[in-house]
Amino acid sequence: MFRVGAVYVGGDFLKDGTKLKSVHNTEYEIKRYIASGGQGEVYEVCDTKTKNKYALKWYYKHSATPYQRKLIERILQRGAPDSRFLWPLDMIEKDGLFGYIMELRPKEYKSIIDLMKRRAEPTFSALCMAGINLADSYHNLHSGGLCYRDISFGNLFFNEKTGDVLICDNDNVTINKDAEGGTEGTPRFIAPEIICDKKSPSTETDLYSMAVLLFYMFMLHHPLEGQVEADIKCFDGKAMEKIYGREPVFIWHPTNKTNRPVVGYQDNAIIFWAIYPQFIRDIFTAAFTEGLKNVNRRVVEKQWKETFSKLRSSIMYCQKCGSENFYDESKIKDKKTHKCWSCSKEIVLPPRIKIGSNVVMLNHDTKLHAYEFGGIFNYKKEIGEVQKHPTDPNKWGIKNISQENWTYTKLNGETVLIEPSRTAPIANGTKINFGNVEGEIKNNV
Numbered sequence: 001m002f003r004v005g006a007v008y009v010g011g012d013f014l015k016d017g018t019k020l021k022s023v024h025n026t027e028y029e030i031k032r033y034i035a036s037g038g039q040g041e042v043y044e045v046c047d048t049k050t051k052n053k054y055a056l057k058w059y060y061k062h063s064a065t066p067y068q069r070k071l072i073e074r075i076l077q078r079g080a081p082d083s084r085f086l087w088p089l090d091m092i093e094k095d096g097l098f099g100y101i102m103e104l105r106p107k108e109y110k111s112i113i114d115l116m117k118r119r120a121e122p123t124f125s126a127l128c129m130a131g132i133n134l135a136d137s138y139h140n141l142h143s144g145g146l147c148y149r150d151i152s153f154g155n156l157f158f159n160e161k162t163g164d165v166l167i168c169d170n171d172n173v174t175i176n177k178d179a180e181g182g183t184e185g186t187p188r189f190i191a192p193e194i195i196c197d198k199k200s201p202s203t204e205t206d207l208y209s210m211a212v213l214l215f216y217m218f219m220l221h222h223p224l225e226g227q228v229e230a231d232i233k234c235f236d237g238k239a240m241e242k243i244y245g246r247e248p249v250f251i252w253h254p255t256n257k258t259n260r261p262v263v264g265y266q267d268n269a270i271i272f273w274a275i276y277p278q279f280i281r282d283i284f285t286a287a288f289t290e291g292l293k294n295v296n297r298r299v300v301e302k303q304w305k306e307t308f309s310k311l312r313s314s315i316m317y318c319q320k321c322g323s324e325n326f327y328d329e330s331k332i333k334d335k336k337t338h339k340c341w342s343c344s345k346e347i348v349l350p351p352r353i354k355i356g357s358n359v360v361m362l363n364h365d366t367k368l369h370a371y372e373f374g375g376i377f378n379y380k381k382e383i384g385e386v387q388k389h390p391t392d393p394n395k396w397g398i399k400n401i402s403q404e405n406w407t408y409t410k411l412n413g414e415t416v417l418i419e420p421s422r423t424a425p426i427a428n429g430t431k432i433n434f435g436n437v438e439g440e441i442k443n444n445v
Contacts, residue, residue: 013033013041014030014033014041014043014056014058015030016030016031016032016033017029017030018030019048020045020056020092020094021092022090022091022092022101023090023091023092023093024090024091026047026049026090027047027048027049028045028046028047028048028054028056028092028101029045029046029048030043030044030045030056031043031044031045031046031053032044034055037154037169038063039057039059039060039063039171040057040058040059040060040063040099041057041058041060042055042056042057042058043055043056043058044056044104045101053104054089054101054102054103054104055086055101055102055103055104055105056092056099056100056101056102057099057100057102057171058092058097058098058099059097059098059099061097064096064097064098068171069098071171071172071173071174072088072091072098072100072171073091075087075088075170075171075173076088076089076090076091076100078144078146080170081137081140081141081143081144081146082137082140084133084137084164084165084166084167085137085141085166085167085170086102086103086105086166086167086168086170087102087103087170088100088101088102088170088171089101089102089103100171102168102170105157105166105168106159106166108159108160108161109157109158109159109164109166110157110158110159110160111153111154111156111157112153112156112158112213112216112217113153113154115158115160115217115220116153116216116220120158120160121160122158122160122161122163123324124311124312124315124324124326125163125312125315125324126158126159126160126161126162126163127163127217127218128163128308128309128311128312128315129162129163129164129308129312129379130158130163130164130165130217131163131214131217131218131304131308131311132163132304132305132308132309132312132379133158133163133164133165134156134165134167134210134213134214134217134304135210135214135301135302135304135305135308136301136305137165137167138151138206138210138301139301139302139305141173142176142203142206142301145175145176146173146174146175146176147173147174147175147176147177147178147201147202147203147205147206148170148172148173148206148209149172149173149174149183149184149185149201149205149206150169150172150183150185150186150189150209151185151189151206151209151210151212151213152185152186152188152189152209152213153213153216154169154186155167155168155169156168156213174201176202176203177200177201177202183201184200184201185201185205185209187240187244188212188222188240188244189209189212189213190205190209190244190245191204191205191208191209191295192208192244192245192246192248192292192293193205193293193295194245195241195244195245195246196245196246199295204295204296204298205295207291207295207298207299207300207301208287208291208292208295208298210301210304211223211284211287211288211291211298211299214284214304215284215287215288218272218276218280219268219269219272219273219284220268220269220272221251221261221266221268221269221272223250223251223252223284223287223288224243224244224248224249224250224251224259224288225243225251225261225266225269226249226251226259226260226261226262226266226269227258227259227260227261227262228242228243228247228249228258228259229243230262230265230266248288248292248293250285250288250289250292251266251269252269252273252281252284252285253285253288253289254285254289271341274341275325275326275341276311276326277311277314277326277327277328277329277330278328278329278330279307279310279311279329279330280307280311283299283303283304283307286299287299309358309371309372310358310359311326313358313359313360313361313372314326314327314328314359314361315327315361315363316338316347316349316350316361316363317350317363318340318342318343318345318347319345319347319348320340320343320345321340321342321343321345323340323341323342323343325338325340325341325342325347327349327352327359327361329359349443350362350363351396351426351428351441351442351443352441352442352443353398353432353439353440353441353442354439354440354442355372355373355434355437355438355439356437358372360372360439362386362396362398362426362441363386364386364388364396365386366385366386367382367384367385367386368382368383368384368385368398369381369382369383370383373434373436373437382401382402383400383401383402383434384398384399384400384401384402385398385399385401386398386399386426387399387423395425395426396425396426397423397424397425397426398423398424398426398432399421399422399423399424400418400419400420400421400422400423400424401420401421402420402434403420404420404434404435405417405418405419405420405435406418406419406424406432406433406434406435407432407433408424408425408430408431408432408433409430409431409432409433410427410430411427411429411430418432426441427441428441428442428443429441429442
């Protein structure tokens with residue numbers, strides 16, 4: 001089994017100005033056509049009473065099946081896992097066809113395709129947040145016993161400034177391992193076991209598809225498209241089965257080097273792989289070696305969240321060109337220098353604080369968050385922030401912006417209480433006890 005592409009059908013358009021009533025007796029007016037896909041067309045609509053704007057997905061005749069209708073009803077009844085899902089809110093029926101109402105995606109949200117084509121240029125910090133939010137969203141969906149079935153770059157949108165995400169096309173979500181489900185996924189994202197007709201979509205296959213999507217986001221390339229893909233003359237269904245299903249080989253497999261990316265053709269994979277620290281390369285290697293065919297060894301959402309949190313904490317700036325770079329602890333152990341990926345100049349490492357196994361770079365704009373202290377994944381709650389001394393520009397400190405007292409330990413062992421709104425000096429070898437965890441400030445970690 002393998003499905004290449006999708007069938008696009010036209011001619012079922014709803015005209016602007018058409019008024020439709022939902023099953024909840026709400027009247028909507030068609031304002032404009034937005035886009036079309038394999039299952040149907042999307043329109044901007046307006047609630048004629050409240051004047052609030054929404055999106056309407058209207059199914060083509062071939063997609064408006066009794067099963068799809070049943071699926072929408074079930075999804076409506078269940079409700080969204082969280083606010084990051086553009087979940088069905090209402091349903092409309094007309095002349096044997098139907099569609100559903102969902103929130104309208106804000107204009108500032110871009111697709112992963114925009115990222116691939118450089119129409120979106122997020123900072124690495126925002127990209128890390130997008131990875132965290134993506135993993136967290138799917139964790140909430142999977143925790144509710146649901147399976148998305150069709151994770152791909154066509155249904156994820158992100159705010160390139162903040163890293164906030166929105167997930168659309170939720171009308172294929174089913175109960176985990178529901179054999180009655182329809183779609184099996186999007187080519188290039190479908191798990192090998194589905195391609196080889198060994199498994200049906202499940203949370204385990206979702207984890208594979210999510211790993212592919214994350215690789216696209218951070219490497220701007222597919223994890224299995226290397227020399228083998230470059231050598232293929234006819235990229236048909238049989239070729240795709242081989243690459244993505246029957247004989248998949250990770251392009252950066254540590255021992256099997258037969259599918260390395262080709263210089264001059266697959267340069268994104270080469271360039272970005274070198275930019276990131278070793279722990280990022282390690283988790284992607286695990287996802288596409290051990291986790292490629294063994295569903296029990298796939299990287300789970302919590303691991304992705306922890307990894308991208310660590311990556312965000314490791315961001316530092318090049319003193320020469322200002323580009324974001326990443327601190328790599330493995331380079332310190334191997335006594336290697338950090339060189340800027342953008343200008344190739346050696347980076348003078350900023351001070352950093354080691355909190356448990358996490359290293360947070362203390363840049364001029366660093367803010368410490370709750371998740372860096374081993375707590376829950378709370379990315380909004382700020383605990384501390386780096387600030388310059390008000391009279392001496394050569395001195396920096398970490399201001400306590402929490403509600404708790406800290407204990408600061410000097411090199412001579414003397415302890416000082418750092419109350420809220422007070423600042424702990426940044427000095428090599430000093431320690432800060434934040435209440436539930438202690439961090440040590442280092443120049444060499």
